[in-house]
Amino acid sequence: MTAHERRATLEISDPDIGFQAGFGFYLGVVVTGIAAAVATAAGAATATLLGLLPSVVTCVAILGHILAKRAYGLPERIGRSRRRRLGCYLPAIVLTALVAAPAVVAAGLSARFQLVVGVFALLAGLSAYGLDRMSRNRYVAALTPEEPAASWEYHPAGISPSEFIFAGIMALVVVFGLVTAAAGNGQGLIWALYGILIFLTSHRGPGSWNELDPGDRWNPPELRAHEAGLIHKRPFARKLIPWDAITDVRLTDDELVLERQWFGRFSSRWLDVRCDREAIESDAESLRDALDRVRQTETHRLRDGRCDEGGASVPERSTAAETTADPDAEAELETTE
Secondary structure: OOHHHHHOEEEOOOOOHHHHHHHHHHHHHHHHHHHHHHHHHOOOOHHHHHHHHHHHHHHHHHHHHHHHHHOOOHHHHHHOOHHHHHHOOHHHHHHHHHHHHHHHOOOOOOHHHHHHHHHHHHHHHHHHHHHHHHHHHHHHHHHOOOOOOEEEEOOEOOOOHHHHHHHHHHHHHHHHHHHHHHOOOOHHHHHHHHHHHHHHHHHOOOOOOOOOOHHHOOOOOEEEEOOOEEEEEEOOEEEEEEHHHEEEEEEOOOEEEEEEEEOOOEEOOOOOEEEEHHHOOOOHHHHHHHHHHHHHHHHHHHHHOHHHHOOOOOOOOOOOEEEOOOOOOOOOEEEOO
16 A cells, blocks of 8 residues: 555545446446356357347346445445456456357357357456446546646657557558568558558658647646646546656756656656646746645655554545545556546
8 A cells, every 4th residue: 555545535425327327337248248158058049149138238237327326435446446447357358268268178169159258258348448447537536636736738758658559550550561462462552551651641740749739639638736646637538646656856958757666666768757848838847846845745744654544444425535545556547537
């Protein structure tokens, strides 16, 4: 358990309608997927499956909706624990294992069984991903209910890791196209040309990696400094970095750099939060000073031992603050609204 998690408080409320619907859909898909696997393995006719499975999904989804509505603090409980979030993917993993079983063992499973279970494995994985992200989003929102001490649009300095990943994907597309063309299929040249053009158009010209034009972005990501840590807010995703993971805040001629560590030991340039100084609308030096004040406040509280009080579980029925004390809570959270 990190220090900020022992000290930080959660503003808990009843699960909202979006989470209720997401939890109900997840439960419906999982139960229906298990029922489909059993029925298909037992040799149920396709007409029987088509008549039964939609009813199962609907009934279980409604039941899950009701259960989520009555489960006070459920999204925060799931969102603050890595084990619970990973547990959401367990049904999808089991269904995927059933699909792959004939390739590993001599199991007499039909192609229809693999198709049906494979579809539900995909749906279960997608719904688990949505439940995971919604839970983490609500946990972070409950952890940072106050207004930020500072906020600014985030434009990464230099080339980000995601852009390297994009370049790698385009390189694979080009290689795939060339290999296909070499095998005698002329359409491979179209794929190779497509990969090259997409890479060049994203790397050159307005809005490219090397040219900053904040006006080209409709919803630029935003950084917010809260008492609990730094939030990287995007249109559909958030990331919370606690202050005890930020080792230094410094300002250069081109960048505002927040140096960080993972698990208190790993540090690298790729882990740092690097903001293009040109894109910071407010005075960069004033922003750095504001971040230092927030970090120093956190440091003083930790030094005074105020964070060692521990915490209790989610209160039964109250919107009052809750002190977090979950050993599985991770230091960095990425969420989706």
